[in-house]
Amino acid sequence: MTKKLIEYIREQDIRKNTIVVVGVSGGPDSMALLQALYSIHKEYSFHLIVAHVDHMFRGQESYEDLLYVSEWCQQYAIQFESTRVNVPSFMEQNQQGSSLAARNCRYAFFEEVMQKYNADYLALAHHGDDQIETILMRLVRGTSSKGIAGILPKRFFSCGEIIRPLLALTKKDLEDYCKAQNIVPRIDPSNAKNTYTRNRFRHTVLPFIKNENPLAHERFNEFGMQQVEDEAYLMELTKNHLNKVIRNKDSGTIIIDILLFQSMAISLQRRCIQLILEYIYKEIPSNLSSSHIRKIIGMVKEGKTTWKLDFPKGLKVYRSYNDLLFTFEEKKALPYEILVEIPSTVVLPNGMSLKVKIEEEKVESSNDTFCIPLKSVSLPIIVRTRKDGDRMSLKGMNGSKKIKDIFINEKVHQSLRDEWPIIIDQSGNILWIPFVKKSAYEQPCLSQDHSPFLVMKVICDSF
Numbered sequence: 001m002t003k004k005l006i007e008y009i010r011e012q013d014i015r016k017n018t019i020v021v022v023g024v025s026g027g028p029d030s031m032a033l034l035q036a037l038y039s040i041h042k043e044y045s046f047h048l049i050v051a052h053v054d055h056m057f058r059g060q061e062s063y064e065d066l067l068y069v070s071e072w073c074q075q076y077a078i079q080f081e082s083t084r085v086n087v088p089s090f091m092e093q094n095q096q097g098s099s100l101a102a103r104n105c106r107y108a109f110f111e112e113v114m115q116k117y118n119a120d121y122l123a124l125a126h127h128g129d130d131q132i133e134t135i136l137m138r139l140v141r142g143t144s145s146k147g148i149a150g151i152l153p154k155r156f157f158s159c160g161e162i163i164r165p166l167l168a169l170t171k172k173d174l175e176d177y178c179k180a181q182n183i184v185p186r187i188d189p190s191n192a193k194n195t196y197t198r199n200r201f202r203h204t205v206l207p208f209i210k211n212e213n214p215l216a217h218e219r220f221n222e223f224g225m226q227q228v229e230d231e232a233y234l235m236e237l238t239k240n241h242l243n244k245v246i247r248n249k250d251s252g253t254i255i256i257d258i259l260l261f262q263s264m265a266i267s268l269q270r271r272c273i274q275l276i277l278e279y280i281y282k283e284i285p286s287n288l289s290s291s292h293i294r295k296i297i298g299m300v301k302e303g304k305t306t307w308k309l310d311f312p313k314g315l316k317v318y319r320s321y322n323d324l325l326f327t328f329e330e331k332k333a334l335p336y337e338i339l340v341e342i343p344s345t346v347v348l349p350n351g352m353s354l355k356v357k358i359e360e361e362k363v364e365s366s367n368d369t370f371c372i373p374l375k376s377v378s379l380p381i382i383v384r385t386r387k388d389g390d391r392m393s394l395k396g397m398n399g400s401k402k403i404k405d406i407f408i409n410e411k412v413h414q415s416l417r418d419e420w421p422i423i424i425d426q427s428g429n430i431l432w433i434p435f436v437k438k439s440a441y442e443q444p445c446l447s448q449d450h451s452p453f454l455v456m457k458v459i460c461d462s463f
Contacts, residue, residue, distance in 0.1 A: 001032070001036050001169070001173065001174075001177045002036060002039060002040065004165075004166075004168050004169055005036050005037070005040065005165050006040070007168070008153070008163075008165040008167075008168065009044065009165070012153060012154050012163065014044075014121065014163060015120065016044045016045050016046075017044075017045040018045075018046060018047070018119075018120035018121060019046075019047045019049065019117050019118065019119040019120050019121070020037065020041075020046045020047065020048055020049070020119065020120065020121045020122075020123050020163075021049045021050075021051050021081075021110065021113050021114055021117065021119045021121065021122045021123070022034050022037060022048055022049070022050050022051065022122075022123045023051055023052075023106070023110060023122065023123065023124045023125070024050045024051070024052055024069050024125075025052065025053075025065065025069075025186070025188075026052070026065040026066075026068045026069045026185060026186035027185050027186055027187065027188060028171075028174050028175050028178050028183075028185040028187075029125035029126075029127060029166070029171070029174050030124075030125040031072075031178060031183050031185045032125065032166070032174040032175075032177045032178050032181075032183070033123060033124075033125040033165065033166055033174075034048075034050065034072075035177070035178075035181050035183060036165075036177070037123060037165075038076060038078070048078050048079070049078070049079045049080075049081060049113065049117055049119065050069060050073050050078055050079065050080050050081065051081045051082070051109060051110055051113045051122075052065075052066055052069045052070070052080070052081070052082040052083075053082070053083055053084075053085060053105065053106045053109050054066045054082065054083070054084040054085070055085060055087040055102045055105065055106070056084055056085060056086050056087060056088065057087060057088065057098070057102075057190070058188075058189075058190070063084070064186075065186045065188075066082055066084070068186050069082070070082065081113045081116075083109050085105040085109070087101050087102050087105055090104075090105055096286075098196075099196065099197075099198070100286065110122055110157075110158075111157070111158040114157070114158040114159055114160060115158060115159060118159055119158075119159065119160050120160045120161070121160050121161055121162070121163045122157055122158070122160065122161070122162045122163070123162075123163050123164075123165060124162060124163070124164050125164075125166055125174075126151050126164045126166065126167060127166040127167060127169050127170060127171055127173070127174060127217075128166075128167055128168060128169055128170050128217025128218070128220070128221060129170050129171045129202070129206060129210075129217060130151060130167075131150050131151050131167055131217055131220050131221055131224065132206060132209060132216060132217055132220045133198055133201045133202055133205075133206060134150045134151050135148065135149075135150040135220055135223070135224065136201055136205060137197060137198065137201055138150070141289075142289050142290050142291060143289075143290055144274055144290055144293075145227070145231055145234075145267075145270065145271070145274075146227075146231050146274075148227050149224045149225075149227035149228045149231065150220065150223075150224040150227075151164060151167065151224070152164070152224075152228065153167055153225075167217075167221055168217075168218070168221065170217055234267060234268065234271060235271055235275075237268060238268045238271040238272050238275060239275065241264050241268055241272065242256075242272050242275060242276075243460075244260060245257045245260040245261050245264070245272075246460050247323070247435060247460065248350060248351065248352070248416060248460065249279075249351045249460050250349075250350050250351030252280075252327060252328050253325065253326065253327040253328075253350075253415065253416070254276050254279070254280055254325070254326045254327070255323050255324065255325045255326075255413065255416065256272075256276075256323075256324050257322060257323070257324075258300060258319065258322050258323065258324050259322055261300070261324060262300065266297070269297055270293055270297065273293045273296050273297065274293060276326055277292075277293075277326070280315065280326050280328075281313070281315070285312040285313050287312050288311065288312050292311060295309060296309065296317055296324075299319065300319065300324065304319065305319065305320075305321050306318075306319055306320055306321070307319050313328075314328050315327070315328055316328070318413065320411065320413045320414075321411035322411060323411065323412075323413050325413055325415065325416075327415060334349070334419075335384070335385045335387075335418075336348075336349055336384060336385055337382060337383075337384035337385075338382065338383050338384065339380050339381075339382055340354065340356050340380060340381040340382065340383055341356075341380070342356050342357065342358060342379070342380075342381070342454070343355075343356060343357040343358065344356055346383065348383065348421055349419060350416070350419045350420065350421070351460065352421060352434070352458050352459065352460055353458070353459040353460075354383055354421065354423070354434075354456060354457075354458055354459075355456070355457045355458075355459060356381060356454070356455070356456050357455055358374060358452050358453065358454060358455070359371075359452065359453045359455050360452050360453075361453070362453050363453065363455045365438070365442065367435055368434065368435060368457060368458050368459070369455065369456070369457045369458075370423070370431065370432040370434075370438060370442060370455070370456045370457075371442070371453050371454070371455050371456075372431065372441055372442050372453065372454050373451045373452075373453055373454075374451055374452045374453060374454045375451045376441055377425040377429075377431065377441070377454060378425045378426040378427045378429075379425065379426060380425075380426055381423065381424075381425060381431075381454070381456070382423070382424050382425070382426070383421050383422070383423050383424075384421075384422055384424065385418060385419060385420070385421070385422065386403050386404075386407075386417065386418070386420065386422050389402075390402070390403035390404075390422065390430065391403065391430070392406060392430040392433070392437065392439055393429075393430075393439050393440040393441070394437065394439065394440055395438065395439070395440045395442070396440075397440070403422065403430070403433070404417075406433065406436065406437050407420070407436070410436050410437060412436060420433065420434075420436070421433075421434055421458070423456065429441060432456065434458040435458065
């Protein structure tokens with residue numbers, strides 16, 4: 001037990017002289033973890049704080065668990081923090097199942113204790129058998145590629161990190177350790193009931209796997225770490241691709257170019273959608289699953305130019321011609337008009353940024369960049385939303401064209417038109433609609449023309 005614990009500390013770069021909050025229920029797993037950490041806490045200068053949550057599922061019996069852990073901490077002079085949470089009431093109020101509700105309440109208290117002591121680590125007693133159960137449960141239920149990795153040995157949490165030093169050990173290892181240390185842990189009788197999904201896996205599937213290979217937990221841990229490493233690499237590739245296909249990004253709406261999206265490998269497409277959902281939701285709904293991602297990719301593949309999907313919590317996913325939009329219930333965009341200083345970078349209400357500067361040499365124009373001889377415009381530059389009657393002179397075209405018609409022809413989604421930036425000069429000439437259309441004012445410069453150039457570039461926030 002101590003050898004495995006020290007190996008974990010070395011492999012995960014756990015620092016000495018730190019504050020470690022230990023989540024302790026009073027059962028064999030958490031008591032083994034607490035005893036093992038206590039046995040090395042002086043060597044590593046760990047300041048231990050025990051956090052216990054009484055979920056109030058079992059009345060007096062669960063309260064006695066609290067008293068048991070409290071007395072143990074008092075005996076060893078360890079700081080003890082506890083709370084009693086009426087989880088059955090919390091379940092009813094938040095429409096959550098017992099396992100999810102208990103977890104949410106437990107982690108909320110753990111975070112409270114972490115913040116109180118500015119702790120570095122939260123140590124939890126998940127072990128190798130838990131890892132097997134978790135990966136299998138997620139595979140059966142359906143999960144993201146990140147979820148398949150199972151329980152991570154370390155991850156960020158609150159003001160520090162969650163650490164799980166026991167993943168290399170089995171349930172039997174921990175029970176044997178408790179016996180060797182003369183620890184008589186508390187036993188939760190609900191762990192024997194098959195009403196809980198995890199218990200059914202534990203009582204039926206796990207014995208078969210352990211019989212086939214007693215070291216199966218090591219194979220599952222190796223699989224989990226390979227998934228973490230592969231996922232980190234693929235996610236970095238996805239972010240690089242996503243920053244190229246995204247056309248609009250703010251807190252309520254994201255739009256991507258479908259043709260560029262379809263050019264990505266399917267494995268990156270899945271992760272692209274996952275990143276977008278994580279960003280726009282802030283907190284992923286519990287009823288959002290991998291099937292939602294598959295649905296989007298399937299609809300894109302069908303090739304229909306317009307469709308709409310309704311997602312949890314009011315999120316709408318649209319296809320409008322070459323645009324794929326993720327947006328909540330549409331809200332009326334507020335008009336804006338911003339005077340742009342030169343040089344400067346202006347953050348626009350729709351999440352774009354407009355960077356304006358003067359260059360001595362002509363800059364190559366592109367979809368996100370507009371370059372014009374400075375003498376061809378009257379300063380200052382103004383960026384604003386569209387107005388009734390707006391018209392724009394286009395290259396190679398006599399007269400002008402309505403901005404409304406340009407938006408329609410270029411298939412800019414209706415929900416974005418009222419907040420899309422229109423760039424004009426002091427005379428009111430419309431110079432550029434970023435990503436949409438450039439005006440006739442962008443003329444090729446003559447070889448004898450030595451006028452400096454006004455360069456404008458629009459940037460979408462990267463993921």
